[in-house]
Amino acid sequence: MTIWAGVDIGNATTEVVLCREGTELDVLASARTPTRGGKGSSRAIQGAAQLARRLADTHGLVIDRAAFAPTPPVHSSVERVKLETRRTGRLTIATRSAATTAGDAVGVGVPVPVELLDEVDPDGPVVACATREWGYREVAGAVNAAVADGRNVVAVLTANDEAVLVSNRLRAALPVVDDVDVPQLLSATLVAVEVRQGVAPLQRLTDPFWLADVFGLQEDERVDARVVADQLFDSACAVVCLDSTEPATPAPRIPEPAVPSGEQAELTHIIHLADVAAQANSRRGSVVVDSLVMATMGGEEAPPAGADELGEALGVAVTRIDSEAAAARVGALTTPGVIDGVVVVDVGGGTVDVVTDGSRLVLPGAGQLLTTATATALDISRSAAEYAKRMEAVTAVTVQLVEDEHGRRQFLDKPINGRCTGWLLTSAPSGLLPFTSRMSGTEWRSWRLAAKRLVIGGNVMRGIEQVAPGATGVLLVGGGASDDELVRAVSEQLGHEVSVGRGNVAGQL
Template identity: 40%
Template sequence: MTIAAGIDIGNSTTEVLLARVGRGEVDVLADATAPTRRSKGSAESLDGAVSLLRRLERRSGLSVEVAVAAPLRPVDTAATTLPEPEQTTGRLRLVASGSRTVGGEGSGIGRPVLVNGHALSVDGSDAVVAVVPRGVAYQAVLEPLRALASGGRLMAVVMAEDEAVLLGNRLAGRVPVIDEVPTDQMLDAVRVAAEVRPAGTPLRDLADPLQLVAQLGLRETDRADAARLSARLRDASNAVIALSEVMPAAEVSPAAWFEIDSADGRRCLLLASENDALRDAPVGAAHAYGLPPAVSRRKVDDLFAVDLGVVADTVVARSGAQRSRAVALSMLHADSPYRDPGDALADRLGVAVQTVASEATAARAGGISTPGAEQTALVVDIGGGTIDVVAAGENVVAAGGGQLLTISVAALTGATPAAAEWVKRGPAVRVETPHLLLGEDGSREFLDRPAGRETVGSLAVRGPAGLLPFDRTHAPGEWRALRLRLKADALGANVARAVRTLNERPTTVVLVGGPVGDDEVLASVARALPSGVAVGRGNAAGMLGHRYGVAYGLLLSLLRS
C-alpha cells in the first residue's frame, strides 16, 4: 500500500486528500481545504497546496510517497460597472433624483436663476427656480430667497451643497428644496421642474407625463420623451428635470462588447438583449471581447457574462435601487492555456507527482462514486472559475462558477468580495432594532444580546464574527428574489448551456464542487435542466461530500496506473 496525496488546486480553494492506495482500494486517511493563493497555476498556488499537504502530514503522522494532480488553467472573473443605458428623452433631461436629504414639499416649475450670495436682481415677474452653486452656503442666500418667496416667484430651490434641510426649515411656506444636485448642468435650461414628496411616497407631477406636457408647455414632438422620462421616476420621492430649447448632443460612451460565432460574425453588446446570445450559444462560441475604457480586443476560448441590471429588472426591483449597470464576466483567455504542475510540485515535495489527463475526468471518477449515482450519470463540477460537465467519453469546460456569483453579489450590494462570499450563501435578515431581526419570509427573531449599532437598518447575514451587514438599499424579500434570480442566471443557465453543448440528455446529474454546498444553487441547477432529471449533490466515496470529488478522483487514477 502506498501513501498518496490527491491535490486539487482550484480557482477559489485547494483540496488535498491523503490515502493508502493499492490492492484495488483507496483508503482515505485525512483531508483538508484552504483558499487558493493567488491565481490557479501560479507559483503561489503551488506553494499553498504544498503547505496544506505538509500540514496534513504533520496532523496524521504520515509521509506522502506519491502525489497526483491535474493540469491547471486560471480563469479571470471581473465586474465592470457602466452607466445605466440612457433612453433618449429629447429636450428633457433628468438632472437628479433620489436625493437623501431634502427640504420642503410639493412641486414647482420656473426659469432657472443663479443665486450665489451676491446682490440679486431678477428681471420680470415670472416664476423662478433658484440654483445655488457649489461653495455657497445656505446663510449667504437665505435673505435673497426669502425676498423671492415673499413676492410669490420662488417655486423651488436646487443646490449643490448638502444643506437642503437647513434651508428648507428657514423658508416660509412649502417650497421644495433639493440638494446634491449638479447645478452646472441647469443654467442653460429654459425651464426647470423640481418635486419633493415625503420619503417613501412616489412623485405625483414629474412621474405623470401629462402633467409634464401641460406644466412645461411641451411640444407634441416631446410627448414620447416625457413618457420615457416620467417612467424612470415612478419609485422616486424627489427629482429635478431640466428643459432645453434644443435637443442636446448625445454623449457617446465606449461600449462593452463580445464577438460570437454567428452567420454575420457581428459584435454583440454586453448591455443589451443581445447578451442572451451568450446564454443560448454553445460553450466556446464567444472568441473575443472588449471592455471600456480601452475596449481593446482580447481573445478567449470561452466567455460567460451576467447583466446585473437585467437581473434587477426581472424581479421588478425598485427604480433607482441600482444606480448603475454592472456586468460580471468570467473569461478563459486564449493566452492562458493549461499547464502541467507535475514537475513544479515534485520539486517542492521531493516525491513523484503524476498528472492526469484532465481535471474533468477526475471529477467524473469522484462524482460517480456517490451512492445512488448511475455509472452513466452526468457529473457537473461547479468550481470557483469553471463549470465542467463530464459524460462517459467527453466533457465541456465552461467559463463561470462560484467566483462569478461572488463578484455579482458584490456588485449588486456594494459589499466587498470577502463579505460577498458569506452574503451569497443563503437567506439574510434585516436588523430592525438592536434586538429584532426581520426575515425574508416576514418572520421575526428576537436577540438575547443586542446587535452592533452598525447593523441596525441593514440587511445582514451571520458571518464568522456575528452579524455581517451588507446592504441598506433592498428590502429582505427583494434581496431574496434578486439572489435567487442571480443564482439561476450565473450558475443554472451556465450549467444548462454546457449540457446543451455536450448534447447530452441525462437522467441523472451529480453535482460536485464547493458551491454545491449551497442548497439554493442545487435548486437553481435542477430548475435549469429538463423536468424529470434526477439532480443530486455528490458524496465522493460515500463519505467525503461534494467538495472532494476531484481530489478523490485523482487518487482513483492511481489504481488504473
C-alpha cells in the same frame, strides 16, 4: 494500510483528501486552501504539498502514496463594459433621490438663485435654488419674503442637507429637495420638482404625457419623456431639467459588444446587469444596470507542473491521473442516491465544467464572474462583493439588533458601529461586514438569487444543452457547490424536469 493523499489543484482552491486503502477507500480527513501562484504552477504544487503534510500531521498520519491529475489552468478573464446611457435629449434628471426631502407636491418653474427672488417677474413660477453658502434660516427667510411680496415660488432646492429644516420654516407648503447640484441647475430653462411622502411614489414625473405638456416638448421628443419617466419609477423625489438645446458634445457612444456565435460563443459568457435587475424586479436606481460583465476563456500558456514535481515535494510516489474530469465524475458518483446517467457539473472560480460519461465541456463564467457582477451592480469593492454574494445578509436595525432576510430579529453579542445602522451586513472573517445601504434585505435577496440563476444557472444550462440535452439529473461539485443557494439557482434555471443536487463523495465529503 496504505494512506493515500488525493490532491486537486483548481483555479481558485486546492483540496486534499486523506484516505486509508482497504476493501474500500476510507476517508480520514480533508482540507482546502486558496491556490497559490495559479493552477499548473510550481508554487501551487508546493502549496498543495504543504497542505497535505499539515493535514497529515494534524491527524497523526503518514502519507504513503498520492494521486494527482496535472492540468493546465483555464485562463478566464472577467471585465465590465459600461453601456451607452439612453438618450434623453433636452431633458436631464438632476436627481432621483436625496438625503432628506419635505413637502408632498410638484412644482414647475424657472430656476432662480434665492438672492435674486425679489427681482423676478411676479407672474412667472420660479424654483428657488440655494448654493452651499446659504443656511436653512436664510433660505427659508428669502423664500418667505418672496412669497409675501407676491412671487410665485413653486419649489425649493438646496445644496445642503437641510430640506426638513428649510421646510419647517416655510409659510407655504412647497416641495423641498436637498443635496442638489445647484450651479448646474441654474443654467436650465425650466425645472420640475416632485416630492412624495409616505409610501406614495412619484405621480407626475413618471407620466410622459405630463412631461411633454409642462416642458412643451415637440413630437419627436416624446420618446425622451418616456425614457425619463421609466427611469424615475420607484423614486420618492426627483428633479428634472429642460435645457434650451441638446448638449453640443454628447457623451461618447459605447457600442455594445456583439454576442459571439458558434465556437467563439463557448469561450465567452456575457451577463447584462439590466437582465438581472429585471428578473429581480429591482427598484430603479437601487442597482447599476447600464453595464455588462463578461468572462472570456483563453488557452494554456505552458505545460502544467506534473506528478513528478508533487512527488518530490511530498517525498512519496505519486500516481498520475490522466483525466481530471473523469476523476471528478468517479468521485461524484459515489454520492448516495445518484444514478450512473447523472451529469456532473464542477463549479469553480473561473469556469463551469460539465462532465458526462463520455465528454467534458469547459465554459468560462463562474464564481469570479458572479463577484464582478455583484461588485458592479452594488458599486462596491470586489473583496466586499466576494463575501456578499455567498449567503443571506442581515440588516442593522440598531447597533445591537439585526433582522435577517426572513424578518427574524436577533440581538448581537457585540454592538456594531453606529454608522452601519440601516446597512446590509454579510459575514466575513473579521465579523459582520457592511456592504450597501441602497437596498432592503428582501431586495438584496431577490437580486442575489437572480444573479446566480443567470451567471451560474445559465452557464450550466448552456453546457448541458450541448453535451447532454436529455439529462434528467445534475450533480454539482467543486468550490461553487459550497454555496447553499446554488442548487436552487441551477434548479430554477433548468426546470422541474431535471433533478439537481450537490455531490457528497463517499457519503462524507
